């Protein structure tokens with residue numbers, strides 16, 4: 001028996017991964033070099049520089065975790081939290097819940113702010129939570145909740161968090177390189193993202209960044225970080241600092257791809273990229289509404305690059321339609337999660353998948369299927 005794997009080409013319009021640019025795929029095929037090769041080391045410096053530029057931050061402690069977005073989440077939480085601490089975590093979808101799950105494993109008391117899925121956390125909710133927990137070590141929120149398509153405003157919440165002398169931790173996995181995100185201007189102290197959403201690179205890496213305030217907290221830890229692999233004290237000497245010390249072997253080919261994907265963002269211009277996502281969203285929205293789809297999130301807090309929509313009335317089996325889209329048209333979209341399973345679709349227009357051609361393809365297929 002022989003083994004071969006030649007999958008159909010798909011058009012990726014779900015919650016991630018998204019389509020990759022041919023230049024990114026080509027970069028993955030670059031012959032391997034050693035991860036301590038001076039050529040690789042100087043490329044890591046360029047990656048760090050481009051991550052700083054796209055996060056819009058001067059944070060020195062900015063680097064890339066060699067694992068997916070969830071590991072970036074875990075990196076932020078396990079390094080900043082110590083047993084006995086208290087923190088506030090906002091939950092309005094799957095990923096806020098995941099942050100709670102990680103934080104609770106750190107032996108901390110988590111004060112949860114629960115908001116109905118599809119909505120965002122308000123400043124009043126934060127004020128109320130700070131009454132019960134006036135000195136949280138950190139307050140964590142999801143900027144772009146991929147399970148619902150809600151975009152969380154951060155600026156006013158950031159002021160409240162800093163007045164309480166606390167750190168603001170933000171999940172930017174689905175916002176980075178797709179919608180406005182300004183780490184320094186918004187006072188974000190710890191942030192993590194992922195490569196497979198708006199950046200359109202393969203999954204598996206997580207850019208992170210820590211403010212000087214957060215670095216101070218890291219330096220004052222009394223206990224060891226519970227994870228060896230994610231312990232910033234150890235891993236930072238690999239990415240940051242004059243002399244690179246072996247910590248683990250970076251996924252060389254994935255970093256090649258990340259470097260090229262970031263290059264494409266810089267070439268396009270961050271603000272042009274944000275506008276493109278808005279523009280394509282407006283076309284998609286108008287076509288979906290004509291077909292009878294309705295948005296879950298109100299327009300004010302809606303994420304343009306992840307469209308969570310209720311199906312038109314009369315459609316009883318969304319799963320059948322979704323598999324027809326995949327099988328007959330090679331288009332992947334996402335289904336609903338949690339209470340929204342079977343009720344909504346999640347249509348991603350991220351990075352390379354954010355083109356009018358993608359929209360036309362999907363809408364054309366839907367017109368044939370409905």
Ligand SMILES: *Cc1c(COP(=O)(O)O)cnc(C)c1O
Nearest residue numbers: 068069070095144146173174194
């Ligand atoms: C996708 C996603 C994650 C997790 O990223 P992985 O790369 O799948 O580990 C975390 N948070 C949000 C908001 C996401 O959309």
